[in-house]
Amino acid sequence: MADLTSHFIGIKSPNPFWLASAPPTDKEYNVRRAFEAGWGGVVWKTLGSEGPPIVNVNGPRYGAIWGADRRLLGLNNIELITDRPLEVNLAEIRRVKKDYPDRAMIISLMVPCDEESWKDILYRIEDTGADGVELNFGCPHGMAERGMGSAVGQVPEYIEMVTAWVKHYSKMPCIVKLTPNVTSILPPAMAAKRGGADAVSLINTVKSVTNVDLDNFSPFPMIDGKGSHGGYCGPAVKPIALNMVGEIARHDVTRGLPISGIGGVTTWRDAAEFLAMGAGNVQVCTAAMTYGFKIVQEMISGLSQYLDEKHMTLDQLVGRAVPNFVEWQDLNLNYVTKAHIDQDACISCGRCYAACEDTSHQAIDMSPERVFTVKADECVACNLCVNVCPVDNCITMVEMPKGATDPRTGKVVGDYANWTTHPNNPSAQAAE
Amino acid sequence: MSNSPLTPGVVPGRLPADVLAGNFTDHEPPLDGHEARVAADRCYFCHDAPCITACPTSIDIPLFIRQIATGTPDAAARTILSQNILGGMCARVCPTETLCEEACVREAAEGKPVEIGRLQRFATDTLMAKGVHPFARAAATGKRVAVVGAGPAGLACAHRLAMKGHDVVMFDARPKAGGLNEYGIAQYKAVGDFAQDEVDWLLQIGGITVKTRMALGRDVSLAQLQAEYDAVFLGMGLAGVNALRAPGEERVNVRNAVDFIAELRQAKDKSMLPVGRDVVVIGGGMTAVDAAVQSKLLGAENVTIVYRRDQAKMSASGYEQEHATSAGVRIICNAAPVAVHGNGAVAEVEFAYTAEGPDGLKTTGETFRLKADQLYKAIGQTLTGAPEGIALTGGKIAVTGAGRTSVAGIWAGGDCASGGDDLTVTAVAEGRDAAEDIHAALMAART
Known part of the structure; x- marks a missing residue:
C-alpha cells in the first residue's frame, strides 16, 4: 500500500482527503464520526464574529440536479456560515483536535472586511490547537450581500489586504479559499499570493439556480414561494474546478503556490486528477453529503492502488499533468486520429450514428443490419461518438501514424505543428 | 372443504381460498412510480431503435420510455395507444422476451433488457385509471362498416375506423366482447376485469356499436353484412380445436385447453373449479403452458405438458417454459399420444416416443x-x-396487403387470416392496418 501521508503546507495528515468547510464539519459530533471513518483532516465549517450567531432559513436549504437513476450530480445550497455560538464551536474544535492530534484541523473564517474583526477572531482561535486557517472568500450567497465571502473574493485588492492582516496577526498557516464566480481565477490567486497566503483552496461554490418549480413558478429551493441563488457543487462542477486549479498551477506568477483542490471530488479517481492537475491535497463535501463519511475508504484504497501500480509517490503525482495543460494554440494540429468502433463490443444502439449524423460530421455509416462503421474520409475525430456510446471503450480514437495520408484532407500526417505557425493564422504571418 | 392436492379424482378446492386467491393475482406485479423511473432510466434512446422494429405494432418505445422518465406517463400512453389501441393488454400478454425486449440493446449488452412490457403497462394503466380516452373522432363520413369478431383484431379495426369518422357495428358470437383477451388469456396475466375495462375504455371513442351473441353464419350472414354496410372486416378468430386423433379421445374429462382457460377466466371463485390430481396437457404453445400452469395453481399434484417434437420447437417461448417449470409443471418432449385409457373417464394417457427423421416425425x-x-x-x-x-x-382466410380478402369490400385480420404469428399484438396490427386500408378505399370511392 502506497504511503498516503500528506504534508500540505507543513500540515501533516494521514491522507490527502480533507472534508471541506461545509455542513459535514459544522460540529464535534460529525467531525468525530469523520475522523473515525478515516478522513485525513477537516476544514471546520466557517466561523463568524463573536456576537449573536447568524440565522439560517427554516425551509429547504438545498436544490439538486440528478442523472439517471436519480444519481445526484449537482447540489446547490443557500446555507450560511455556522449558526452556532462561536464559543461552542471553539470548545468543540479544541476537544476534537486533542483527541485526534494526527488529523489536520483547519478553521474556516469569515468576518467583516476590517482589520479589527480579523485581529479579534484570530486571537480567539489561537489556543484551539488548530493547524491552520482557511479564509472563506468564496461563498456566493447570503454572506456576500453583507460584504463577505465571494464579495471579498471578487476583489483582488481585498483578498490581498485581508490575507496580509491574517499573516500579520497569526502564525498559523493560511489558506485562501477562492470563488469561481469571477471572469478569471488568476487575479484572485495572485492577490492571495501577494498577501502572503500559504496556499489557495478552490473552488468554492458556483452561483446557481438548480431548477424552477413549475407549479409555483419559483426558483428552487423555494422558501415561501420565493427562491434566491445558491452555491453549486458536486460532480457537475468538477470540470470548472479542474480548469481553475490547472490555470493557477501552470501560470508563471502563481506556479508553486500550494493548492487544495475542491470541486466535485467523488471518487479516488477524481482526487488523483486534481492532484495531477497541481493540487497538493483535496477537499470533499458533496460526495460525503450524498453517501456518508465511509466513501473515504474507497478513496484511500483507490489512490493507494493507483500509486502502487504507477510506482509513484503521492508527491510525484502532484502536478504531473500541469506541463501538459497548455493553451489551445500549442496543440499539435498534425496529430490526426480517427474513431474506431469495436464491432465485438458494439451493442448496436446507434447513438453514435444519431449524434454524428444529426449533429456532427456524417462520418458514421449504418448498414441495414445495424452495423455501424466510421467513414474515415469524413471523420474529424471530434470524439462525440465516444462520449455518447454507452459501452466503455467500444469506440476509441486511433492515431494515424506519421507519413500516412488522412483520407479526409488528403494531407500527409506530418511533424508537430501548431496554430502559431499555421499559414491560416494572420498573426503567424504578421510575425514573420 | 378438506380437499388437498392429494385428493383422488377431479375435485374443487384443493388449496385454501387465500392461497388460491394469491395464485391468481398478477404474475408480474405493476411497477410503481419509483420502479418505473428506475426502469425507464435504463433506456438508451437508441437511434432507429431495434425494439420498435421488433414490435408488430411499431410502438415508438424509446419515446414513450423517455416520456415516463420525464414524468409524463399520460403522454407515454398516448404514444403507445396511437400505434396500438390495446397497448394495455399487450403490455400484459405480449411475449416481450421474443419481441421488443429480445431486441433491446441492453439484452446484448448485459443480458437484461429494459423492462419495456412493464413500462408500457405503467403508462397505459396510469392513463386508463384516469378514465381518459385520448383520441377523438374525425368528422362523420356517413360510411358504415361491419366488424365480425370483437377480439383484438376487430377492436383495433373498429377503433381506428371510428376515429376516422366511420360508424362501426361489431358482431361477436360470445356473450362478452374482447375475444381471446376475455376468454383466452391466463388469469394471472390480466387480473381483475381488465379485458372488459379495456373494451369499455376503447369504446369511449364513440361510433361503435357492439352486438354480442351474434355469430356469423348463424345469426347474421355475410351477404346481409355486404348489403347493409360499406365494408366488412372479418376478425372472428379460430373457433375450432384440433383433435388428437387418438383412440379414447371421447372419454370424460378430456377437454380443449381453450375451454378450460375460458371457464377459469369467467369463474369469480376459483375454489369452485374442479381440477384433477393428475393433469396432462398435450401441446407446445402458450395455450398448453397457460392450461398447465393454471391447473397447478388450482392445486393439481402432478401436471405434465407433453409435446411431440424437440423442446426447441415448442412455440411457447423459453421464458414461458421456464414459467411453467418453475410453477412445478413437468415438460416431456418427443412423445405423441397414442391412446387415452380409462373406464368412462380418462385414467391414463399412453404416449409413444418420437424421433425426427428424414421422413419427418416417427x-x-x-x-x-x-x-x-x-x-x-x-x-x-x-x-x-x-x-x-x-x-x-x-x-385460413387468404389475405393480401393490409388484410384484403379475395372478395372486394371484405377485409380480414387476426388469427382467422393468413400470415401473422397468432399473437394479440399481431392481431391489433392487422386490424389497425386493415382499418386504414378500408378508410382509404371508402374515401376514394366517395370522391
Missing part, C-alpha cells in the same frame, strides 16, 4: 403411460364457419 415404438384425471388438448385451433365464396389458404 414414433420409435417405445411407449409409456401417464396417470391423468384430466387431459387437455392444446394442439392448435382451426377456422370454423368460414363464409362461402372467400378464398382460403392453409385453412
Whole structure:
C-alpha cells in the first residue's frame, strides 16, 4: 500500500482527503464520526464574529440536479456560515483536535472586511490547537450581500489586504479559499499570493439556480414561494474546478503556490486528477453529503492502488499533468486520429450514428443490419461518438501514424505543428 | 372443504381460498412510480431503435420510455395507444422476451433488457385509471362498416375506423366482447376485469356499436353484412380445436385447453373449479403452458405438458417454459399420444416416443403411460364457419396487403387470416392496418 501521508503546507495528515468547510464539519459530533471513518483532516465549517450567531432559513436549504437513476450530480445550497455560538464551536474544535492530534484541523473564517474583526477572531482561535486557517472568500450567497465571502473574493485588492492582516496577526498557516464566480481565477490567486497566503483552496461554490418549480413558478429551493441563488457543487462542477486549479498551477506568477483542490471530488479517481492537475491535497463535501463519511475508504484504497501500480509517490503525482495543460494554440494540429468502433463490443444502439449524423460530421455509416462503421474520409475525430456510446471503450480514437495520408484532407500526417505557425493564422504571418 | 392436492379424482378446492386467491393475482406485479423511473432510466434512446422494429405494432418505445422518465406517463400512453389501441393488454400478454425486449440493446449488452412490457403497462394503466380516452373522432363520413369478431383484431379495426369518422357495428358470437383477451388469456396475466375495462375504455371513442351473441353464419350472414354496410372486416378468430386423433379421445374429462382457460377466466371463485390430481396437457404453445400452469395453481399434484417434437420447437417461448417449470409443471418432449385409457373417464394417457427423421416425425415404438384425471388438448385451433365464396389458404382466410380478402369490400385480420404469428399484438396490427386500408378505399370511392 502506497504511503498516503500528506504534508500540505507543513500540515501533516494521514491522507490527502480533507472534508471541506461545509455542513459535514459544522460540529464535534460529525467531525468525530469523520475522523473515525478515516478522513485525513477537516476544514471546520466557517466561523463568524463573536456576537449573536447568524440565522439560517427554516425551509429547504438545498436544490439538486440528478442523472439517471436519480444519481445526484449537482447540489446547490443557500446555507450560511455556522449558526452556532462561536464559543461552542471553539470548545468543540479544541476537544476534537486533542483527541485526534494526527488529523489536520483547519478553521474556516469569515468576518467583516476590517482589520479589527480579523485581529479579534484570530486571537480567539489561537489556543484551539488548530493547524491552520482557511479564509472563506468564496461563498456566493447570503454572506456576500453583507460584504463577505465571494464579495471579498471578487476583489483582488481585498483578498490581498485581508490575507496580509491574517499573516500579520497569526502564525498559523493560511489558506485562501477562492470563488469561481469571477471572469478569471488568476487575479484572485495572485492577490492571495501577494498577501502572503500559504496556499489557495478552490473552488468554492458556483452561483446557481438548480431548477424552477413549475407549479409555483419559483426558483428552487423555494422558501415561501420565493427562491434566491445558491452555491453549486458536486460532480457537475468538477470540470470548472479542474480548469481553475490547472490555470493557477501552470501560470508563471502563481506556479508553486500550494493548492487544495475542491470541486466535485467523488471518487479516488477524481482526487488523483486534481492532484495531477497541481493540487497538493483535496477537499470533499458533496460526495460525503450524498453517501456518508465511509466513501473515504474507497478513496484511500483507490489512490493507494493507483500509486502502487504507477510506482509513484503521492508527491510525484502532484502536478504531473500541469506541463501538459497548455493553451489551445500549442496543440499539435498534425496529430490526426480517427474513431474506431469495436464491432465485438458494439451493442448496436446507434447513438453514435444519431449524434454524428444529426449533429456532427456524417462520418458514421449504418448498414441495414445495424452495423455501424466510421467513414474515415469524413471523420474529424471530434470524439462525440465516444462520449455518447454507452459501452466503455467500444469506440476509441486511433492515431494515424506519421507519413500516412488522412483520407479526409488528403494531407500527409506530418511533424508537430501548431496554430502559431499555421499559414491560416494572420498573426503567424504578421510575425514573420 | 378438506380437499388437498392429494385428493383422488377431479375435485374443487384443493388449496385454501387465500392461497388460491394469491395464485391468481398478477404474475408480474405493476411497477410503481419509483420502479418505473428506475426502469425507464435504463433506456438508451437508441437511434432507429431495434425494439420498435421488433414490435408488430411499431410502438415508438424509446419515446414513450423517455416520456415516463420525464414524468409524463399520460403522454407515454398516448404514444403507445396511437400505434396500438390495446397497448394495455399487450403490455400484459405480449411475449416481450421474443419481441421488443429480445431486441433491446441492453439484452446484448448485459443480458437484461429494459423492462419495456412493464413500462408500457405503467403508462397505459396510469392513463386508463384516469378514465381518459385520448383520441377523438374525425368528422362523420356517413360510411358504415361491419366488424365480425370483437377480439383484438376487430377492436383495433373498429377503433381506428371510428376515429376516422366511420360508424362501426361489431358482431361477436360470445356473450362478452374482447375475444381471446376475455376468454383466452391466463388469469394471472390480466387480473381483475381488465379485458372488459379495456373494451369499455376503447369504446369511449364513440361510433361503435357492439352486438354480442351474434355469430356469423348463424345469426347474421355475410351477404346481409355486404348489403347493409360499406365494408366488412372479418376478425372472428379460430373457433375450432384440433383433435388428437387418438383412440379414447371421447372419454370424460378430456377437454380443449381453450375451454378450460375460458371457464377459469369467467369463474369469480376459483375454489369452485374442479381440477384433477393428475393433469396432462398435450401441446407446445402458450395455450398448453397457460392450461398447465393454471391447473397447478388450482392445486393439481402432478401436471405434465407433453409435446411431440424437440423442446426447441415448442412455440411457447423459453421464458414461458421456464414459467411453467418453475410453477412445478413437468415438460416431456418427443412423445405423441397414442391412446387415452380409462373406464368412462380418462385414467391414463399412453404416449409413444418420437424421433425426427428424414421422413419427418416417427414414433420409435417405445411407449409409456401417464396417470391423468384430466387431459387437455392444446394442439392448435382451426377456422370454423368460414363464409362461402372467400378464398382460403392453409385453412385460413387468404389475405393480401393490409388484410384484403379475395372478395372486394371484405377485409380480414387476426388469427382467422393468413400470415401473422397468432399473437394479440399481431392481431391489433392487422386490424389497425386493415382499418386504414378500408378508410382509404371508402374515401376514394366517395370522391
